[in-house]
Amino acid sequence: MTTPKQHPSAYVLVDTSSARVDRLWRAVHGRLQASARPRARRGVWYVPALALSVALAFGAGLLSRRLPESGWAKLATANDGVTVQLQDGSALTLGAQTSLLVREQAERVVELALELGRVECDVSHLPQRAFSVSAAGHAVLVKGTRFSVELSRERHVLAVEVQRGQVEIRRTGATGAEAVLGAGERWSVPLETSASTPQPPPAELPPSVDPSADVASSTTASAAPGVSAPAPAARSSADVSAAPPHRERAAPVPAESGARTLFDRGNAARRQGDLAGAAHAYEQLLHEYPADARAGLAGFELGRLRMDQFGDAPGAITPLQLAVRVVSEAGLREDALARLVHAFELTKELARCRAARAEYLEAYPKGTHVLAVVRSCGGE
């Protein structure tokens, strides 16, 4: 008997070693991440750790940057916003008329102090790194999230708003949390007077001014160099009136946005190995947004987690049933139905197992999981 001759393409050597595959994936993944990163409105500046001394002064769209040698950075905007990227991948978007101190930027800690204005932080998730923004006697502590802090001189208010993830707010010096905010929540506290809040940075830098001197004067006025130097706005909690903080839901979060947030949170938690967190996010999505387009996939993922990771086949049945019911895409529904058969088999619900098996074989007689499904439910 002769061996059937293979096609010519089978004899062209292609190296698909794991080392090559890994290398190519890293390259592709990096490009995908780069393309997904939001573009800065007026550009992105990288602030490496060794260049913490960056001091930026923006005046009426005219950029003035100098790099004096010191251990911290001050970022200030005049009439335009700017986005700055920290070395850990976190992005800070400063609004107009904003002054922000980068008091510490190290492997395990990033400390920012908002003196005035508004900063939006898109914080990369690094479990070992503490990220905080202090303002007006409060500190916002985060792990990985997207949120904004606003210190308004005109409205005499400090406000924190969370778009994604979770943040904790503490009074400066306190150990306990004053508030914990989730996605879509906003927290604010009124300031007593505007007298204690610093003045905005100059709207325009005179061209004749020596930029280094300008930076030095502005930094001297705001804080002494060093990590321990408090930002003026964070000098004392007495700056803040006795009025209780106000916590509210931010502008109603559209269902689509909320479901997406939960779905993203679940995916992110799963990638980080927080399987319980992932399951919780998927559960919440199914509970709050059962009609969302992601509900089917969330049900499938929740069922998969419960079956494979938590050994909870009974708990996987309901989300898988939901996935089978709501998913219209054939491939995903087929996967969910095959899993449902397996879940019934594990829970020894043979009648339901056979019913699900029959449903699968009728719907997908040539499906990917036919062999596994046929052998299930006792193989009858």
Next chain:
Amino acid sequence: MAQPALASNASGIVPSDAALVLAARAGDSCAQESLFRRYLPLALGLSQRILGHHGEAEDVVQDAFVEAMGHLERLDNPQAFGAWLRTIVVRRVRKHLRRQQLLNRLGLRTAAPIDLDALIAPTAPADLVQELRAVYGVLARLPPEQRVALVLRRVEGLELGEIAAQMDLSLATVKRRLAAAEARLAQARAKL
């Protein structure tokens, strides 16, 4: 390395392409990675068989995956990811060849010969080695469109209709391209 999500699981059920595509569309990078690992051999093989060079094939494949992952919403049938990716790879290869042709004409690049010993498996039967050597020997002298059509036909073994679909050309155009390429191939063989 962490196992990509949805790649496999304890119950042995491997997720379908559709499940991975939907998850990737929703921003799940683990699903993207699963799709990449599942289809890299296909894409890299196709690219390398047309181009003949490892490095160039890698560049094209990277571009193809970035394009595919970035435009998953355009894929009407998520289960057809593999076929869709093939068309993207073929389009990227053609673009790459056209750019190289231009650089060659401008004298900005010198085409490196294909290393047939490194390309063809030592286990290949003698008649297939002869066939592959003839095809790859003539490729460098063919215009990009003819080159792609010839490899898809002679090496990949595709039907004319499949070639037309992957190259996004009419059947008549594919026939013309192939006829021209086959004529050059016949001339080369006659000289041997």
